[in-house]
Amino acid sequence: MKCKQLVLIALMAFTSLSFAQSKSEFVVEDIRVIGLQRVALGAALTYLPVQVGDELNPFRVSQLIRSLYSSTHFEKVEILRDGNVLVVRVSERPTISNIVYEGNDDIKDEQLQDSLENSNIRVGEPLDRTVLTSIENGLKDFFYSIGKYNAEVSAIVTPLPRNRVDLKFLFEEGDAAKIKQINIVGNEVFDDETLFDVMELKFDTPWWDFTSETRYQQQTLSGDLENLTSYYKDRGYLRFAVSTTQVSMTPEKDAIYVGMNVEEGEQYTISEVELVGDLLGFEGFLNQVLPLSAGELYNQATVTYTEEFISKYLGRFGYAYPTVTTIPDINDEDKTVKLSLSVDPGKRIYVRRINFQGNVITADEVLRQNLSQLEGTWLSDSLLESSKASLSRLTYMETVDFETIRVPGQDDKVDVEFKVKEQASGSFTAGVGYGDNTKLSLNAGIQQDNFLGTGKRIGLNVSTVSYQQSIQLNYTDPYFTIDGISLGGNIGYSKFDGGDFGVVQYDSKRYQIGANIGYPINEVNRISFGLTYANVELSSDNTSYEQTSRFYDQFRSLDDPDSSIKYESFLASTSWTRSTLNRGLFPTDGSSQRASFSITTPNSDVNYFKMIADTKWYFALSQNQRWSVLARMRLGYGNGYGSKNGTEQILPFTENFTAGGADTLRGFEDNTVGPRGVQRIASQIGTTPLGTPIFGSPDTDRIGVSPRSLGGNAMAIGGLELIVPTPFVESEFDSSVRTSVFVDVGNVWDTEFDYDEYKDLNFVGRTGEGQPAVLGDYSDWSQFRTSAGVSVQWISPMGPLVFSFSKEINSRDGDNPKFFTFNIGSTF
The missing domain is CATH 3.10.20.310 (membrane protein fhac)
Known part of the structure; x- marks a missing residue:
C-alpha cells in the first residue's frame, strides 16, 4: 500500500510538473477522455473534480489524478492539453475473468476465496495488481507459520481479449519442517x-x-x-x-x-481471599460458595474459574458485563499470596428487542413461545441458555445460536439476535415400498411437526402392509395456551394380522378416538393426561393357546364358543417427560426420561393397567460432539385388575410387550423375542362304543409350543451405543446422518406364566421351522438376549431410514436371529 501511494505521488508530481512547464493555467473549454472500454463516459466524468469553464492549475491537476485513481477503475492516468481542451488519457484495469488455485493442500479453496474477497479480488471486479505482491507474501507467511519454510506462492496473470485476465495462484508448498x-x-x-x-x-x-x-x-x-x-x-x-x-x-x-x-520458582499458598467492590448484596452467598479458600496451594485455573463463576452469577440478575479482576498480593518471604477479587458489576442490562434470523418457514411467534428470556426484562445468561436449549430441542431446528448486541446510545440495553437453521420436520409418502419385515407395502400420508410454520404437529397416514391396514389422523398444538398447555387428539382405524406381524396368529379390528392435554412444569419437565376410547373385535381363538384362552374365556359365548369377541375400553393415562437433550433429532448430549401410567376405567369391558419407563443418556466424548455415547433403558409392566364373571382379569394379549427389530432389540426378527404360545393337548386313551373319545387325566396331557412369540406383560430392554463420525460424510451433515456401534440387551417375559404347571408334561416335539425344542420358563426375567452391530440412520427426503448390521451374542432356543434389518419411517 505504501508503494502504491509513492507511485501515485510520483505520477502526480510528474504530471503536475509537465503541466506546469506548458502554460500552467487555462480555462477549460472542453473535456475529452481517451481509452475508456468498460467504464462509461458519464461515469468517468463523475470522478473528475473539473468542469467546463473551470480554471485548471497544477493543484487542480493533482486533485484530478487522485480522484481518478481512487475510483479503482484505472491502472494508468495521463493529463494532457490540446489548446484549451483538457485531455484525460486512461488505461483501465483489466477485469478478472476467472480465479483458479493449483497445488494448495493446507489451505482450502474456500479459505483462499474469503481471503481474496477481503482484498477486493473477485471475479468480475477490476484487478489491482499492486495488491498481488502483498497477497503472495501473506500466503507465504501462513505457510511459514505451519513449518513449511520452502513454500512458494506465485500469482500468474494471463491476459485475455476485451481487457480481461485469468488469475492463477500457483502453490509449491513443499514438506513441513x-x-x-x-x-x-x-x-x-x-x-x-x-x-x-x-x-x-x-x-x-x-x-x-x-x-x-x-x-x-x-x-x-x-x-x-x-x-x-x-x-x-x-x-x-x-x-x-x-x-x-x-x-x-x-x-x-x-x-x-x-x-x-x-x-520455576517456589510454591505459594493462599493466605486470604477477599471480595471487594460492589457486590450488590450477594457477599454472603458468594463467600460461602467461592471455590478459593485460604490454606490451599495457589491454582491459576481455580482463580480463572472463580472469576467466571462470579461473572455468570451476576449475569443471572441482568449484570451482563461485569468486570471481575483478581489482584494478588504476593509475600515472597513466607511464600503466600493474598487474593483480592475486585468486582464491578456495571449497569443492569435490559433486553430491548429479540429478533430471529434464518427461520424461513417457522413463524417468529412459534419461536418466541419457546423462549425463557423475554423482552423488557433484564438480560439473564441462564435464561438465554435455557431459551437456546428449548429451541434446539425442537425437531424442526438443526442449529440454534444467539448473540447480544449493544443498543447504540443506550448503555443499559441490548438486542438479542437468535440465529436458527431449520431442517425438515416431516415427510410425505405416496407409492410402493418394500421392507424385510413388511414385504410389499402401499402407503400414503403426511407427518409434519411444524405444520405451515405454526409449530403444530399433524399427521394423516393411510397404509397397507402385509400385517396391517390402517388410517390414522393425529393433531397436537404444543402451545394451545400462552402458558404452554398443549392439546391434542387422534382418531383411527386398523385391521391387524398377528401372524404376518411375527407374533401368534390372531386377527383384530380396532376403532379408537382419544384426546390429551399437557402441562409444563418448567423448561424441561412436562406432565400429560389423556383419555382414549377403543372398540376392539378379535377373531375366534383358533389357536387355543393357554395364555390367549384365559383372556377369551372372559367373553366366550357358551352358545357360540367359536365366535369372535368384542369389547370396549376407556383408557385413562398420565405421563411425565423430561428432556435436557441438546437437539430434537440426533442429539449428542443431555438426557431424556419418560414415565407413563395408563389404566382402563372400571366401566370398561376389560380392566388392566400398564406402566412404562424410558430413559436415554447422551455423553459427549469430544468437544465437537461428533463422538458420543448413548446409554438407554426401557422398562414396562402391565396386568389386569379386578374380576369379570368370576374370572380374574389379566392384561389382554393384544397389549403385550414385544421385542426384536430396529426399535428394540437389533439382531433378532421383529417382535419374535419373548414367551411363546403354549398349547395343552389332552391325551386320548381310547373311545366309547359309540366312538366318543376318552381322555386321560390332566397329568397325561401333552404340550406344544408355537414358533412365534406371544409377547409378555413385562419388558426390560437396554443398550449402549458409541456414536462415531460417519465415514466419507462431512461434519455439516451430522444432523441428518448418524453412524453408531451398539450393544443391545433385553428380554420380554410373562409374570403370570406358571412353568411348574407344564414342565412335567410330555413335549409334542418340533413341528415347524424355528419352533423351540423344549418348553421355556417364560416367567424367568433373567433370560436376556444380547446382540451387537453397526447402525446407520439417515433422515432422507422420503423419511427416516435405519440400516442395521448385527449379530446375536446371546440367544434362546427358538429365537430368530437377523443379520440385516432396515426400517423406513421410524422415529429416533
Missing part, C-alpha cells in the same frame, strides 16, 4: 517427560503414534508456552516464567530445534 529435538532448561520440579506430555508439539514419536504432531507450527509453540505456564501455576508456582525461547533451523529448512529456558 519436522521437530528434531525439544530442550527444556531449568526445570527441576518436573522432569522433561512430564512437561513434554503437557505440550502439543512432539518429537521422536513411535511409528504407531499417528496422532502426534511433529511438524513445527509457531501458533502451537505459543500455545505450548501457555500450557507450561498454566501447568506450573495450577500447582502453586506463582512466579513461574519462560524466560527465553530459541528456534533454530537446519540449512535445508527441513528440521527444527526448539529450546526454552524456564524459571
Whole structure:
C-alpha cells in the first residue's frame, strides 16, 4: 500500500510538473477522455473534480489524478492539453475473468476465496495488481507459520481479449519442517517427560503414534508456552516464567530445534481471599460458595474459574458485563499470596428487542413461545441458555445460536439476535415400498411437526402392509395456551394380522378416538393426561393357546364358543417427560426420561393397567460432539385388575410387550423375542362304543409350543451405543446422518406364566421351522438376549431410514436371529 501511494505521488508530481512547464493555467473549454472500454463516459466524468469553464492549475491537476485513481477503475492516468481542451488519457484495469488455485493442500479453496474477497479480488471486479505482491507474501507467511519454510506462492496473470485476465495462484508448498529435538532448561520440579506430555508439539514419536504432531507450527509453540505456564501455576508456582525461547533451523529448512529456558520458582499458598467492590448484596452467598479458600496451594485455573463463576452469577440478575479482576498480593518471604477479587458489576442490562434470523418457514411467534428470556426484562445468561436449549430441542431446528448486541446510545440495553437453521420436520409418502419385515407395502400420508410454520404437529397416514391396514389422523398444538398447555387428539382405524406381524396368529379390528392435554412444569419437565376410547373385535381363538384362552374365556359365548369377541375400553393415562437433550433429532448430549401410567376405567369391558419407563443418556466424548455415547433403558409392566364373571382379569394379549427389530432389540426378527404360545393337548386313551373319545387325566396331557412369540406383560430392554463420525460424510451433515456401534440387551417375559404347571408334561416335539425344542420358563426375567452391530440412520427426503448390521451374542432356543434389518419411517 505504501508503494502504491509513492507511485501515485510520483505520477502526480510528474504530471503536475509537465503541466506546469506548458502554460500552467487555462480555462477549460472542453473535456475529452481517451481509452475508456468498460467504464462509461458519464461515469468517468463523475470522478473528475473539473468542469467546463473551470480554471485548471497544477493543484487542480493533482486533485484530478487522485480522484481518478481512487475510483479503482484505472491502472494508468495521463493529463494532457490540446489548446484549451483538457485531455484525460486512461488505461483501465483489466477485469478478472476467472480465479483458479493449483497445488494448495493446507489451505482450502474456500479459505483462499474469503481471503481474496477481503482484498477486493473477485471475479468480475477490476484487478489491482499492486495488491498481488502483498497477497503472495501473506500466503507465504501462513505457510511459514505451519513449518513449511520452502513454500512458494506465485500469482500468474494471463491476459485475455476485451481487457480481461485469468488469475492463477500457483502453490509449491513443499514438506513441513519436522521437530528434531525439544530442550527444556531449568526445570527441576518436573522432569522433561512430564512437561513434554503437557505440550502439543512432539518429537521422536513411535511409528504407531499417528496422532502426534511433529511438524513445527509457531501458533502451537505459543500455545505450548501457555500450557507450561498454566501447568506450573495450577500447582502453586506463582512466579513461574519462560524466560527465553530459541528456534533454530537446519540449512535445508527441513528440521527444527526448539529450546526454552524456564524459571520455576517456589510454591505459594493462599493466605486470604477477599471480595471487594460492589457486590450488590450477594457477599454472603458468594463467600460461602467461592471455590478459593485460604490454606490451599495457589491454582491459576481455580482463580480463572472463580472469576467466571462470579461473572455468570451476576449475569443471572441482568449484570451482563461485569468486570471481575483478581489482584494478588504476593509475600515472597513466607511464600503466600493474598487474593483480592475486585468486582464491578456495571449497569443492569435490559433486553430491548429479540429478533430471529434464518427461520424461513417457522413463524417468529412459534419461536418466541419457546423462549425463557423475554423482552423488557433484564438480560439473564441462564435464561438465554435455557431459551437456546428449548429451541434446539425442537425437531424442526438443526442449529440454534444467539448473540447480544449493544443498543447504540443506550448503555443499559441490548438486542438479542437468535440465529436458527431449520431442517425438515416431516415427510410425505405416496407409492410402493418394500421392507424385510413388511414385504410389499402401499402407503400414503403426511407427518409434519411444524405444520405451515405454526409449530403444530399433524399427521394423516393411510397404509397397507402385509400385517396391517390402517388410517390414522393425529393433531397436537404444543402451545394451545400462552402458558404452554398443549392439546391434542387422534382418531383411527386398523385391521391387524398377528401372524404376518411375527407374533401368534390372531386377527383384530380396532376403532379408537382419544384426546390429551399437557402441562409444563418448567423448561424441561412436562406432565400429560389423556383419555382414549377403543372398540376392539378379535377373531375366534383358533389357536387355543393357554395364555390367549384365559383372556377369551372372559367373553366366550357358551352358545357360540367359536365366535369372535368384542369389547370396549376407556383408557385413562398420565405421563411425565423430561428432556435436557441438546437437539430434537440426533442429539449428542443431555438426557431424556419418560414415565407413563395408563389404566382402563372400571366401566370398561376389560380392566388392566400398564406402566412404562424410558430413559436415554447422551455423553459427549469430544468437544465437537461428533463422538458420543448413548446409554438407554426401557422398562414396562402391565396386568389386569379386578374380576369379570368370576374370572380374574389379566392384561389382554393384544397389549403385550414385544421385542426384536430396529426399535428394540437389533439382531433378532421383529417382535419374535419373548414367551411363546403354549398349547395343552389332552391325551386320548381310547373311545366309547359309540366312538366318543376318552381322555386321560390332566397329568397325561401333552404340550406344544408355537414358533412365534406371544409377547409378555413385562419388558426390560437396554443398550449402549458409541456414536462415531460417519465415514466419507462431512461434519455439516451430522444432523441428518448418524453412524453408531451398539450393544443391545433385553428380554420380554410373562409374570403370570406358571412353568411348574407344564414342565412335567410330555413335549409334542418340533413341528415347524424355528419352533423351540423344549418348553421355556417364560416367567424367568433373567433370560436376556444380547446382540451387537453397526447402525446407520439417515433422515432422507422420503423419511427416516435405519440400516442395521448385527449379530446375536446371546440367544434362546427358538429365537430368530437377523443379520440385516432396515426400517423406513421410524422415529429416533
